[in-house]
Amino acid sequence: MAVPGDPPNGTPEGIGGGDDEFRSEELRSVVFDEDFVRAARLQEFSAQERMGLHARAVRSRSMWSSGGSGPRTSTPGRGARQGMLLVLLIATAFACAVYMGLRNPYVPPPGGPAEPLSSTVIPLAPAVAVPGGRPADLYANSPAAEYRVGAAGITLPAVRRTHHFTDAQVVTALSIAKDYLVQSSLDPDVLAGTASRPVRVLLDPDQLDQFDRSITSPSGDGRHAATGWLVRFDPATAVVADSRVRVNGTLAFAEVNPDALEVLTDHTFVYAVRPATGAPAAVDGASLFTVRRELRLRFDREDLAARRAELASAYVMAGPQACSSDPAEAFRPLPAGAGPTTVGPAPSDPYASGHPRRTAGLCGVLAPPGTEPAAEPPTGPATGPTTPQGTPVSPAP
Secondary structure, three states, X not given: OOXXXXXXXXXXXXXXXXXXXXXXXXXXXXXXXXXXXXXXXXXXXXXXXXXXXXXXXXXXXXOOOOOOOOOOOOOOOHHHHHHHHHHHHHHHHHHHHHHHXXXXXXXXXXXXXXXXOEEEEEEEEEOOOOOOEOHHHHHHOOXXXXXXXXXXHOOOOOOOOOOOOOHHHHHHHHHHHHHHHHHHHXXXXXXXXXXXXXXXXXXXXXXXHHHHHHHHOOOOOOOOOHHHHOOOEOOOOEEEEEEEEEEEEEEEEEEEEOOEEEEEEEEEEXXXXXXXXXXXXXXXXXXXXXXXXXXXXXXOHHHHHHOOEEEEEEEXXXXXXXXXXXXXXXXXXXXXXXXXXXXXXXXXXXXXXXXXXXXXXXXXXXXXXXXXXXXXXXXXXXXXXXXXXXXXXXXXX
């Protein structure tokens, strides 16, 4: 008996089950459920829709469509869910990018090259005979009696962040400044004039040429005084008699612009020295030599990362030494018992060629131990006021 869909004359010979085999083999795994229909990318128009002029047979389904022309439910289809997920991921990535940009603002590149050092070094002549004795006794009878020994006298101030620099960056700047003071004022080899590398490694590379010239060919031109960079004694004149140098002073910091921190140092270093020549010095042949150093060090972010400094200015007073001696190369302390000097500074020839000595004519008088200074010491960096000859000056305790 024929079934609907069979050919009128039956199935031709030589052809297999045809539709039966196709239905059984090819379509067995295909399930035309609701999800399958909704997932179709093409949808066939109805017969009425196809009757229109130039009408197409099918239309493409949008990814937002829930499929079918039947009633829509509140649950989106799989395509809609994928689209919403994609939009959500894009929005999340954009929000993260904005958030990271606000939390990590663009750091501007470091500033230009470091400025050259500007230094002023003033010798202090004694007003009375230079006291002599044992180092311990000399310290006990001087304003340095209460000073700390060595690096312990260089204390850091309370730290707080600035507008553009964190607490950690401020601490780094202060610690580098302290390292510079220790290496340039307390290192025995530096004091003896036999080494300069401990100071050199702490300087910005842009200042190394100026530093090297100051060490090899020192000059009192305000730019190339070796004693502007560090403390060292003329090995032919004096040597350190006691390694326990007395130190007292302050450190301060300030943000000068969004890319730079400055540290201002103001310290007094008191050394016990003895003559370097002649017979071995007696136990009571030492004397005190005092150096007041006011330094201005600048740090950009690159300097902080590399643990180095830019020495912008140095204002130095040191004595007792003769005003006639040039302190640019090294300090030449007057020995114990030397009387007050009446010899003025070395003469300056305005007609001489070359670079004049900018500190020529600058000389002060060292007040006797235990006396109060007649005037406040200069508070500014190298551009501060100088001390005229004849005015008593003593380093502040």
